[in-house]
Amino acid sequence: MSHPTEVRPYRYTLAERLYLPLLAGLAVTMRHFLGNLFRRRKSYTIQYPEERRRYSHRYRGHHILTTRPDGSPRCVACFLCATACPADCIHIEAGEHPDENIEKYPVVYEIDMLRCIFCGYCVDACPEEAIIMSNNYDMAYFNRDQTIVGKADLMRPFTVDENQLGYRPVYPEEERQRAAMRREALDLVAAARRSGAGEQVEVG
């Protein structure tokens, strides 16, 4: 098998030579144009900032340091997130925690937002679910001093709105969704059996 040494370019048909297919093209653009103009079909554009696209609950946005019920950070300064970070953007200084069971806490916890690549490795690495991400993508800074975000800006209180959360280890609503889907499937099976369908139905 040898490779072709000659090229065989496309040969025009008569209609193409006469520019006739242009009319089909014009029909396409007119269809879109008139459709957007007259029909009340919602256009594809999202009118940011009034409308916002609903990203999933796994969106990797701004980081959040979760807190214990008393307001202190869950973080035990184990440095796993700082080690896992490919961009080396997490800076932690550990201090001794008065409670023996907790042992350590972060005196300083800073993330350089301009270095961060939002990969989520810190969330994957954390054994305490102390750092998670929100689905907030609105971030902009005017000067570099504002970009090193410290503990205070990262912490959110214990009861936080689930709709604002993004990438994190456990997704309760996904578990609920899965459970609902399983229930639905089981209901269908039961209904089929009751109506005497007689087939073996497998439920995954």
Add this chain to the structure above:
Amino acid sequence: MAVATAPSPPLEKYPAGSVEPVEPAGLDQPTWVVRREVLAELARDLRDHPETRFDLLLDLCGVDYPDREERFEAVYHLYSIPRGERLRLKVPVAEADPVLPSLVPVWKAANWFEREAFDLFGLRFDGHPNLSRILCHEGFQGHPLRKDYDPARRWILTEDKVYQPKFDLPPAGEDDMFERMVINLGPSHPATHGTFRVMAVLDGEVILASDVEIGYLHRCMEKMSETHTWQQVIPYTDRLNYCSSFINNVAYCRTVEKLLGVEAPPRAVWARTILSEFSRVMDHCVCNGATLVDVGALTNFWYYFQPREEIYGLLEACSGARLTVSYGRIGGLAQDLPPDFMERAWRLLEIIPPFVADVEKLVDKNRIFLDRAVGISAISGEEAVNWGWTGPCLRASGVGYDVRRAHPYDLYDTVDWEVPVLYGGDVYDRYRVRNAEIRQSLKIIRQLLERGMPEGPYIVDDPHVALPPKEACYNQMEALIYHFKLIMDGIQVPAGERYDMVEGANGELGFYIVSDGSSKPYRLKVRPPCFPIFSTFPTLIKGGTVSDMVATLGGLNVIAGELER
């Protein structure tokens, strides 16, 4: 003379000991260690001999082993399209005299690869037409991929050291009344395909000769992979071909999995295939959209970007990010698929075809476009293979080489699909092949969705490779310890080397990885599909006009992230 493990040209004519096969135990492809004195002749034999016919030079890179007496090793990866066989040649050279014969007369693909080896390692190639730096700037000193080079040592480029082009011009005739003009396109230019600089010598409107300068996005990914752990390299791979980032993840993870000897579970393989195909659709949308913008058909760009947005919705639901997903992990996927994955995927299969159909109605038979695209920068299959082309550009020239068909991986050999091949080799056929591939990708996805999602884990169940699930981590001591070790020490990949490939959106995306048993790669070389394709650019546009140059540039789908890593 030891017996080679693959069919070979008669090796008796070479002096004893100059071509030695490496023991194949644990190696993925036949590997020969070759002395540089016989390299040029051996290469010609390998290419021309009817039993071997290694017509495609896939990759040429250097590796630095400072502890060895012959410090550098030039590694050549060859492929024979008719026979489907691979071969690796390794040529050791010493630091004092790092000279090798240039293989440009044998495979034109070697041109830029040799320049890159010179730039990054300092290897010199005798007989190369233009051995100068290609990725690093002209004011750079030193050879950065050597092991003794500090990764963060930068050199500032000043204006006087900017690259001077080298044109291969026909001599000016005596009756040449017109002055030739040199124009410069880039590196910041409206085609937004990335950043390249094309300098062309024009005679009136016709391009007599041109030169291309790249390196404007050289981000040192290969050096960064030597300083990061195996898992941390995954975000770097995302940013190679950023239009279809998941495919890069898959390519890298597969190579490392083979080195480790683990296999991703069926659920992960199924998801990887589907998401790779969606990524391929995305990439072809951008490529065709950008080509059409360059020739003036702006509307199609909007039409093509809407499918991309919809696919972003799916990728974001899986991984959390739209573009640079980092969804693959060594051993499987980063997290499980979302519960609504099937609904989203089915919905995508309904949404995407109308947009592509609209573009085809606007453009495919439109004489305005045909005049801009048919016959422009045509290249025959034979030439293209010699230049190292793979992927849709090669399939538009009549050579039906597709890694998914020739060396099936994942689930590609279990579904029914075709490899679209056209014979024009011009801009029009490259555009049409991509549209046809979008259709084939959707066909593959449909069949896989109909098969249903396999149950089971989404990542391999090996605590030395994959992080344990979080519930186990919170509750069990053993899981926590594995978790800790994996993050702190990283995955320990056994020593060895491997070249593994997938069909990227542009062609064969290969990863040549050398491991020394530690937690960081020893050498990671990406075989970028668009690197040899773009090296052909000066030849393709010779004799054309500037508008042809722009149309050609779009159709080659040169993604700078991949081109320059």
Add this chain to the structure above:
Amino acid sequence: MKDTTTETMTGESWITTRLDALEDWAQRHSFWPFPFGTACCAIEFMSSVSAHYDMSRFGSEVVRFSPRQSDLLIVAGTINDKMAVPLKKIYDQMADPKWVVSMGACACSGGFYRAYHVMQGIDEIIPVDVYVPGCPPSPEGLMYGILQLKEKVTRDRKRLRARAGEAATAAAAAGEPEEEASGRSHGAVAPA
């Protein structure tokens, strides 16, 4: 040499302040971006001018690839040492008033490429008005950055005029753009 701003300010009439306000309003509602796109962020920039997000709703319909015809330089993607020369040239070629948005981790700070060929942030060579983090920032993130820039344009002008008296000679003497007044012709020169 004595700058006339201070004098015109004290005697400034209502009409010139309204003209300034009009000029501000016009400028901030019609940024003409120059997408200096090099890498992945350029693709997200392309998404933000596409139908789904449509930056032309903010007045940026006209995406100009010429520095002479644009006023907002959006640096989207990694800038390395080789690209620094064209970037500086293009920034210098842009006419005042001009603003710079640094989009993405790589343009802001080099991102995770602490490497031998990558510039660790474009503010090594040009002054930046807004840093938009993300890798890549989603189109909404970029649009948020541009909306923030809009506010800055107004704040800038007021603050500049308030400091015009003291800052005029200082800025002219120092010759370096200050953080807030980055890139723009300083308050030293008031429009005629």
